[in-house]
Amino acid sequence: MTRKSIANFCALSLSLFVLWTAPSDAQTLPAAISVSTPTQQRLDPQAVLKQLRSSRVIYLGETHDSEADHRAQLEIVRSLYQQNPKIAIGMEMFQRPFQSGLDRYLAGASTETMLREFTEYDKRWGFPWEFYSPIVNFAKQNQLPVIALNTPTEVTRKVARQGLESLTEAEKRYIPPIAEIRAEPGRYRDRLRELFNAFHSGKGRSRGFERFFQAQVLWDETMADAIAQFLNQNPDRQMIVLVGQGHIVYGEGIPDRVARRIPQVKQSTVLLNPPAHFLKEEAIADFFWKTR
Template identity: 40%
Template sequence: MTTSIIIFTNVVVATPPELPVTVLDTTQLTTMNQLLERITDQRVIFVGEQHDRYEDHLNQLAIIEGLQARGHALVIGMESFQQPFQAALDAFIAGSIDDAELLRRTEYFERWRYDYRLYRPLLHFARSHRIPVIALNLDVELTSKVGISGIEGLNETEKAKIPTDIDRSNSSYRQRIEAVFNQHPNTQKINFEHFLDVQLLWDEGMADRAAQALIDYPDRTLIIFAGAGHLEYRQGIPNRLLRRKAVNIAVLLNGTAYTPNTTIADFLLYPQSAELPPAGLLGVMLDPSTDGNGMIVKDFVDSSGAKIAGLIVGDRIIRIGTTPITNYSDIRIALLDHAPNQILPVEIERKKLVGNSEHLTFLVKLN
């Protein structure tokens, strides 16, 4: 048997690369009370949200409760309401309309759609303390048109509703927006420049409205509730507000979505996960083209409580419980505080092959 001897010579061992390391000093972790002391001298405080995360909204509530308890006069700006509907917010804060009327007048469920129960405690706290609430967002008719044709596609009347000063100089902002754009399949062949225009318009529009709020309420601390993407790195609303008004600001974000660093925000919060109780549903799909007199059933989900109760495709829902139904908002309002397995009377109008339509009422077990 032959033995082979292999000799390795001139072996060079590569030096491992030095990778950047971020160190979080856990001895510096703080509490909500200590945070409130740290931000007490800020003129504007941005509190970010993932719109459907209940814990983010609980953080927002804790911030305004804590500052109010410390004697701050507050004004709150909210992305979730659009500027043309400011009068409805004013009426709600004044106590002259209730939640249902606020939702109808602001067209909340058509324009925002997130579960109103996420925002209701914030609005009720504001109303109980007469804290003004500002509708920050531009109306969707403008941003939708810009998404198709860009800002240059707006007519003169529409251009008069948007800020004249739109800053496009931040290349990092552009890269971040482009990364978001590329994460989603572009099935509608959306132009990136138009997509960028929409983001700029959102951020500049909300910053412009916030700057006006600082003028309108010179002795109040402005608290802004907006999506985290509009706040991170200060590139969206914060820096665009600072361009208009030189004030002290702090940006607070939920840290669970980020690798900690010194530029993402001034403070990262780590709340425990929280969930709203599930909402009861009819288990129907509705025809969005319904003419405004009730809502027509287009289809059913699997194991639909409405279908089991006896509703069929083509039925027009005209009442749920005690709530008359004229549009989609009324459906959401009628079901707002009802849970799965609750039973509600649902009145429908059903066309007959011959003769007048008939009105029927079914007892529906909610999904």
């Protein structure tokens, strides 16, 4: 199973589309924003931003092809930076072997075109660069770290085809130790099994699912490992993580795995423009951030 196929599974539960525009130099959030909790409590966006300041990790769960979600991310990042300039941005969109390409651009040693070339962005992520460039450039302008979180495509693809046991020592370089990769929790497995079966019209093989599940877990563990490593090395930093919603719902993808590495770490999950069926799930996230 290819990484593209894996992404398609995640996309099944993440489809939405909204429209929202805001001035690029906005210092306050647009009035159209509404923020609520899964218990349907409506909240003031500015009050939520102040509340988020106390979290060490803030996840902004996106739908990758939603331009509105990326605009919301930029405004939230700007607002959080105004509260606390000691932030970093973790991005699923870049893979860990290419951190140096990001660092060169942020240091002013390369152009945007070179950044995309050095990180192989178009080949490895492929969603419009224009969705993410304002966020990366905001980080550059304000000298903020941007952390490449994702597993190398080749590794995820190989695990989806052949399992974790097939990885060579060289392929393990950018992932956590195998002993730290835990195929859990059971509810997470069940949810992904349902998606897997739906994608295969109920004909998915058990062995195929186990490898798919290993690849998904590896994806989450690798990003959690990158987040935890950065936070441990930079105790004065707060991290804002840009990632697909499927990696943070119910805390079962990345957040629980970060908490396993950094006990008692305070984390907050924000779903941007979540689909209607998410709004009925009380434990799915801390906040729903809607721009329509």
